[in-house]
Amino acid sequence: MRKQKKQQTLNVRISKAIWNLCNRKKKKLEVTKEWKEQLKNKIIDSICNRCKYCKKPITVGSFSIDHNIALSRNGTNELDNLDIIDLDCNLFKGNLTGKEFSKLVEFLKPFPEMEKILRTRLKMSGFVYNE
Numbered sequence: 001m002r003k004q005k006k007q008q009t010l011n012v013r014i015s016k017a018i019w020n021l022c023n024r025k026k027k028k029l030e031v032t033k034e035w036k037e038q039l040k041n042k043i044i045d046s047i048c049n050r051c052k053y054c055k056k057p058i059t060v061g062s063f064s065i066d067h068n069i070a071l072s073r074n075g076t077n078e079l080d081n082l083d084i085i086d087l088d089c090n091l092f093k094g095n096l097t098g099k100e101f102s103k104l105v106e107f108l109k110p111f112p113e114m115e116k117i118l119r120t121r122l123k124m125s126g127f128v129y130n131e
Contacts, residue, residue, distance in 0.1 A: 010060045014043050017065050021077070029077055038079055039065070046084035052098075053089040053105050062087050070095035091123040 018036055022029040043065070046058050056062070064087040069075030072095045083098065093101045108115040 006060070010044070010047070013060050013063070014040050017043065017063070021065050031077070035079070039082065042079065042082070043084050051086035051089055052083070053093070053101060054086050056086050058084060058086060064090035066090045066093065066098075068098040070097070073097070088119065088123070092119045094122060 018039055021039075022031055043063060046063060047060060049058055050056065051058055063084050066083045066085045066089075067075045067077075068081050068083055071077075075081050085093075089101075096104065105115075108118065
């Protein structure tokens with residue numbers, strides 16, 4: 001019974017995440033059933049793995065679908081541009097590319113207090129990087 005409840009929770013979270021991705025304010029994303037299934041499998045495969053940025057375990061409650069290259073920077077919704085990462089990292093990452101964000105995380109490692117302050121401020125402000 002408990003396993004069934006966890007599976008239901010996972011299915012609901014995945015469905016909501018995919019729905020949110022496909023129904024953004026500016027443009028609705030038309031996707032195939034196959035694409036949704038592949039994304040669902042990608043999410044399921046990521047649960048219990050670690051976030052590639054913060055190394056925290058990805059859980060049913062903490063996963064987020066991230067664009068490696070943000071849509072605002074001409075990224076796409078192709079599966080190879082989508083990563084499953086920790087929600088806090090996604091909020092902190094904003095529209096930085098995966099490479100840019102990795103460099104930022106690496107730079108901040110020796111300064112954990114500064115990282116904590118920056119994460120909080122950037123998440124609160126909805127930080128978006130503009131070139």
